[in-house]
Amino acid sequence: MAEPVILVVEDDASLRRSLEMTLKAAGYVAVGVGTLADARRMRAHYKPHAILLDLGLPDGDGLDFIGAVRAEDLTPIVVLTARDAEALKVRALDAGADDYVTKPFGLEELLARLRAALRHAVQSAGSAPIVRTGPLEIDLGARVVRREGREIELSPKEFEILALLATRLGKVVRHQDLLKAVWGSERADIQYLRVYVGQLRAKLGLNALLVSDPGVGYRLIAT
Ligand code: CA
Numbered sequence: 001m002a003e004p005v006i007l008v009v010e011d012d013a014s015l016r017r018s019l020e021m022t023l024k025a026a027g028y029v030a031v032g033v034g035t036l037a038d039a040r041r042m043r044a045h046y047k048p049h050a051i052l053l054d055l056g057l058p059d060g061d062g063l064d065f066i067g068a069v070r071a072e073d074l075t076p077i078v079v080l081t082a083r084d085a086e087a088l089k090v091r092a093l094d095a096g097a098d099d100y101v102t103k104p105f106g107l108e109e110l111l112a113r114l115r116a117a118l119r120h121a122v123q124s125a126g127s128a129p130i131v132r133t134g135p136l137e138i139d140l141g142a143r144v145v146r147r148e149g150r151e152i153e154l155s156p157k158e159f160e161i162l163a164l165l166a167t168r169l170g171k172v173v174r175h176q177d178l179l180k181a182v183w184g185s186e187r188a189d190i191q192y193l194r195v196y197v198g199q200l201r202a203k204l205g206l207n208a209l210l211v212s213d214p215g216v217g218y219r220l221i222a223t
Pocket of ligand 1: 010011012054055056057
């Protein structure tokens with residue numbers, strides 16, 4: 001199988017070059033561009049397997065590009081955003097981005113997010129009834145969670161939260177999406193979610209695997 005092609009849209013030339021080198025070293029074909037116009041052209045030409053996208057570009061807003069891509073297909077998009085830009089992260093996810101990394105990010109973290117986005121793209125819904133990460137095994141069909149083979153008793157809501165995070169392993173799940181899936185309304189109190197996630201972490205005993213993305217949501221780390 002040919003190497004996956006990754007389109008890198010970033011106008012900071014030194015960051016773009018370091019992303020290209022990192023991706024090549026990791027076995028991807030990297031196509032780097034610095035403008036939205038080039039991004040559109042290269043996307044049409046290379047049909048990339050995934051897109052890394054900076055939002056602030058000299059000839060326009062990356063959010064518009066997300067919308068244009070989503071109007072056509074589900075190519076995974078990982079957004080590169082600035083620190084303290086929670087509102088922008090949420091807007092990017094709303095527009096259809098799969099995930100984001102916050103600058104300055106570690107290149108290993110970026111590769112992990114990219115792998116998660118690519119993996120998610122090949123999994124059709126319901127095709128992975130058992131999700132494994134670290135010592136955890138989450139059997140979505142049987143609704144059973146095990147840690148190192150030992151079953152952990154979860155309440156139905158705790159299980160629903162963990163199941164949703166597991167189906168998007170490695171990727172952020174927004175607070176609103178968790179509230180909607182588990183409580184049936186995205187206007188449910190976010191405080192409920194904090195309480196349940198706290199209980200879930202205590203039962204799993206794995207704080208490092210279930211992390212908070214402040215202002216955005218939660219993610220279950222892929223190992
Ligand atoms: Ca920029």
